[in-house]
Amino acid sequence: MARPRKPLLSRERIVEAASALVDAEGLSAVSTRRLAAELGVSGPSLYNHFRTKDEILDAVADAVxxxxxxxxxxxxxxxxxxxxxxxxxxxxxxxxxxxxxxxxxxxxxxxxxxxxxxxxxxxxxxxxxxxxxxxxxxxxxxxxxxxxxxxxxxxxxxxxxxxxxxxxxxxxxxxxxxxxxxxxxxxxxxxxxxxxxxxxxxxxxxxxxxxxxxxxxxxxxxxxxx
Structure with a gap:
């Protein structure tokens, strides 16, 4: 069975991507649309892991x-x-x-x-x-x-x-x-x-x-x- 071209989406990958965006551009840069584009996935797939953008930012803060x-x-x-x-x-x-x-x-x-x-x-x-x-x-x-x-x-x-x-x-x-x-x-x-x-x-x-x-x-x- 062929491996997927991109790693499967996970909370960790989402938090890493969001953290990189926050570090580089600030809180205003984070949106579900932007994160989905950065991760190469569809926007709705993020909601399998986080209900809102605020939950993602909470996870970024907790990682710090x-x-x-x-x-x-x-x-x-x-x-x-x-x-x-x-x-x-x-x-x-x-x-x-x-x-x-x-x-x-x-x-x-x-x-x-x-x-x-x-x-x-x-x-x-x-x-x-x-x-x-x-x-x-x-x-x-x-x-x-x-x-x-x-x-x-x-x-x-x-x-x-x-x-x-x-x-x-x-x-x-x-x-x-x-x-x-x-x-x-x-x-x-x-x-x-x-x-x-x-x-x-x-x-x-x-x-x-x-x-x-x-x-x-x-x-x-x-x-x-x-």
Missing amino acids: SAKVDLSMFAEGDGRDWRTALHDWAVSYRAALADHPHIVPVLAQGPGRRPAGLKVADAVFGAMVRAGWPPAQATYIGALMRYFVTGSALGSFARGFVDDETAYDPADYPHLGQAHLLAEHRQKVDEGAFETGLRALLDGLAMQYEPLRDRSRPQDRSAAAEQ
Whole structure:
């Protein structure tokens, strides 16, 4: 029996094609008609795997979430909660930075996406095990998502043009070097991310200190004697 000229259509092939389109041209480039043409199939055949375009974009977003390292949250890994959050945030941002056009979909939250839900579950579980109250663990998960997805939505450095005549010192006396930012985009954006991440974790550590103090056995013993 002769093999088909093209591989059989599958969810994986559809997601790969959609991901390539999103990466190259943005979310607006994705349509069932365009995907069908890219895959060499008829449009209706896509509906055997996905009911809507939004479901396809959800799958693309979840494929990106699946690339995020969660090993630091595994029981027995040995990293404290702060180090784990830092390492996870770096991995999370790296995954999003490789696929910036899908970030608006990811920013909406995991919904029913399996990989996205595993991320949320891992962060929440690790924070609770570290001693954070469940409500505060929820806030931390939300905060980290806001911070990481926000950092991946755009580039601060690319927001300035590389024309040194664009920023007249008479109007913008402190932007004399702003035209150089675009040239150093990666350094500026990564430096800003690390600076913000450290500040965020420092703030959480200050909130965590009283929780740790209350959990110490000697504190509980002293309280019982009073």
